[in-house]
Amino acid sequence: MKTAYITLGCKLNYAETSTYERKLVAEGFETVPWSKGADIFLVNTCTVTEHSDKKSRNIIRKLHRISPDARIYVTGCYAQLKKAEIEAIEGVTAVFGAEEKGRIVPTILADVKGQKADIYIPGTFFPAFSSGERTRSFLKVQDGCDYKCAYCTVPYARGESRNIAIDEIIPQAEAIAAEGIVEIVLTGVNTGDFGRSTGETFFDLIRRLNDVEGIERYRISSIEPNLLTHEMIDWITSGTKFLPHYHIPLQSGCDTILKAMGRRYDTAAFAQKIAYIRSRSEVPGGPRVFFGIDVIVGFPGETDELFMETYNYLCNVIRPAFIHIFPYSRRSGTPAAERKDQVQDCIKTKRVQMLEELCQRLHEEFILSNKGIKEKVLFESTDRKGMMEGYTGNYIRVSRPYDPDMIGKIAEIEI
Numbered sequence: 296m297k298t299a300y301i302t303l304g305c306k307l308n309y310a311e312t313s314t315y316e317r318k319l320v321a322e323g324f325e326t327v328p329w330s331k332g333a334d335i336f337l338v339n340t341c342t343v344t345e346h347s348d349k350k351s352r353n354i355i356r357k358l359h360r361i362s363p364d365a366r367i368y369v370t371g372c373y374a375q376l377k378k379a380e381i382e383a384i385e386g387v388t389a390v391f392g393a394e395e396k397g398r399i400v401p402t403i404l405a406d407v408k409g410q411k412a413d414i415y416i417p418g419t420f421f422p423a424f425s426s427g428e429r430t431r432s433f434l435k436v437q438d439g440c441d442y443k444c445a446y447c448t449v450p451y452a453r454g455e456s457r458n459i460a461i462d463e464i465i466p467q468a469e470a471i472a473a474e475g476i477v478e479i480v481l482t483g484v485n486t487g488d489f490g491r492s493t494g495e496t497f498f499d500l501i502r503r504l505n506d507v508e509g510i511e512r513y514r515i516s517s518i519e520p521n522l523l524t525h526e527m528i529d530w531i532t533s534g535t536k537f538l539p540h541y542h543i544p545l546q547s548g549c550d551t552i553l554k555a556m557g558r559r560y561d562t563a564a565f566a567q568k569i570a571y572i573r574s575r576s577e578v579p580g581g582p583r584v585f586f587g588i589d590v591i592v593g594f595p596g597e598t599d600e601l602f603m604e605t606y607n608y609l610c611n612v613i614r615p616a617f618i619h620i621f622p623y624s625r626r627s628g629t630p631a632a633e634r635k636d637q638v639q640d641c642i643k644t645k646r647v648q649m650l651e652e653l654c655q656r657l658h659e660e661f662i663l664s665n666k667g668i669k670e671k672v673l674f675e676s677t678d679r680k681g682m683m684e685g686y687t688g689n690y691i692r693v694s695r696p697y698d699p700d701m702i703g704k705i706a707e708i709e710i
Contacts, residue, residue, distance in 0.1 A: 296407055299329035301354055304341025306425075306482045306516055308371055310433040311396065312339045313425035318400045322408075332362040335403065340371030340381075342452055344624035348373055352384060359386030366406065370399060372452035393454050396421040420459045420492070424467050429703040430478060430675045430685075432471045433516070436464055436500060437483030441491075442519075444546075445557045445631040446594060446623060453484050457492045461503050472509030475703060478673055479504070480514045487515075487522030498527050505535050511705060512673065512688065517542045517589075520568050521559045532575045538688040539576050542619075543568075544589040548608025549601045552594055556631075566612050582668050583661060585689040586615040590650060593623040593643035595634035602646055610653060616661040616690070618654040620647050665691060665710050676702045 298319055302312040315337055316326060327333050336358045340351040351373045358367055366388040369381050375392040382390050388406070391399050397419070423435040439454040440447075471479060481501075483489065489497040497518075504513060513536050520543050531537045543565075547553050550561045569586060576584045588609070592602065609618065622643040625632045665687075672693045674685035683697045693708060695701075 296324050296334045297327045297332075298324045298335040298337065299327050299331075299333040299358075300337050300339070301329055301358070302339045303351055303354070304339070304343065304347065304371065306433045306480065307423075307435055307438070307484065308339045308341065310423040310425045310435045310482060311370075311421065312337070313427065313433075314421075314423040315339075315399055317426055319403065322400075322404060329358065330361070333365055334362070335407070336362070336365055336367045337399070337403075338367065338369045338371070340369060340373035342371075342373040342376055342448055342626075344621070345626070346624065348377065352381075355381070355384050355387060359384075366403075368399060368403060370396060372449065375452045376448060393452060420457050422459060422463070422467060424471055426471070426474060426476075428676075429475060430673055431480055432474075432476045432478070433480045433482050434464070434467060434471065435483060436481050437486050437489045440485040441488070442485065442559070443557065445555065446591065446626065446629055448626045448629060449484060451628065456485055456488045458483075458489050460493045461495055461500050464500065465503060465507065468504055468507045468510060472507060477510060477703065477705065478512040478514070479510055480516050482516040485519060485522075487518040497522065498524070498530070501527070501535075501537060502530070505537070511536060513537045514540050515542070517544060519544060519559070520565050523568060523572075525571060528572055528575055532572075538690075539582060539584040540587075540688065540690045541572060541584065542587040542589075545613070546589060546591050547594065547597075548590070548605035548613070549597070552597055552601055552605070555596055556591075556594060562608055562612075566608075569613055580668070582670055582687070582689045583616075583664050585617070585661070585691075586613070587617045587619060587690075588613065588615040589619045589621065591621050591623050592646040592650065593638040593640075595623070595631050595638065596636045597623075597638055606649060606653065609650070609657075614657055614660075617658055618650055620650045620654065622647050662691060662710075665689070667709065669707055669709050671705050671707050673705050674698075674701045674703070 300312050300316050302309050341347040367386050368389050370391040374390050378390045425433040437458045439456045440450045441456045443450050487497045489500050548562055670687040672685040672687050674683055678697045681697050682694045684692055684694050686692055
């Protein structure tokens with residue numbers, strides 16, 4: 296059976312889709328590009344914004360037009376929150392919510408082959424990692440979130456914070472290493488909250504992963520600032536395999552908005568954490584730490600003055616290497632959606648543009664500050680007009696003439 300996979304949203308979805316694909320390939324299914332048509336489509340959806348919902352609906356309808364007789368299976372966060380809405384779309388065969396991910400492959404096998412497979416127990420953790428690339432793999436270590444920030448539906452879509460034991464994760468990392476992959480990105484909904492199900496900690500996990508043979512580099516996809524402890528930072532910067540690359544959600548540089556969002560820190564604590572990482576990681580003549588910061592603009596009640604607090608905080612205090620900018624999206628069922636002081640879309644658009652311009656300046660400054668520094672780059676397989684690309688430990692993209700012998704290899708270069 297020709298099968299195509301479409302993943303929307305985060306790297307956690309990507310890891311899960313890759314796991315479904317790996318299981319079906321082992322059963323004899325052939326993977327094909329979705330645009331060419333298929334017998335089976337598996338769509339992993341996102342619901343982080345209203346635009347995400349719309350994009351999911353549109354792709355499902357497009358797949359049905361491409362292959363009217365194909366079976367279309369849908370999962371992901373949008374599938375959890377709006378199952379009936381998706382089931383009403385023409386062409387959809389089955390929809391799987393957050394607790395049904397273990398049923399997806401057995402259901403497809405039963406539909407197509409009349410074959411039974413091990414049924415995953417509903418509500419438990421679905422282990423996953425991505426494969427098929429020769430440079431890095433995304434390893435799911437945690438799922439769900441207990442924070443329930445005022446703007447977010449993800450806790451309702453993904454469920455409560457949970458994980459499997461470290462002793463079950465280590466073999467997955469070893470399997471990744473056995474494929475010749477040398478870099479792992481740890482991913483989850485609230486990654487740093489690892490251990491809630493097993494009485495372990497995220498610090499316990501990363502120390503064990505550091506000893507896995509064959510894996511040379513680790514990145515943490517995202518971690519809440521209140522979960523990134525000084526003890527953990529000290530250990531990471533002591534010469535481990537974990538890279539000087541931090542993706543930390545800020546969401547707002549204004550204490551008034553942070554409190555309204557229900558975030559678990561203020562701007563002073565966030566700034567102190569960033570300063571501590573820099574003090575422990577950066578030395579004269581050495582590489583600077585990469586900080587990617589998430590920011591939401593246009594949260595209800597964010598006036599021009601409060602937005603400028605965020606702008607000035609980013610510009611004058613944090614100065615990250617990159618800003619991931621999201622216009623606030625009103626999500627039904629969240630406390631923020633009920634507020635009367637919603638910000639107009641045209642104002643959000645203007646603020647997004649201002650932060651995009653700031654991001655460009657800060658990123659250029661970050662690159663220039665690393666000029667002349669020697670760094671190690673892991674090169675990737677894509678051939679872009681005779682050039683190949685890779686990333687330094689602190690996430691600077693580097694290009695060089697394409698050389699197939701360099702794919703998946705780490706080389707020292709001068710930036």
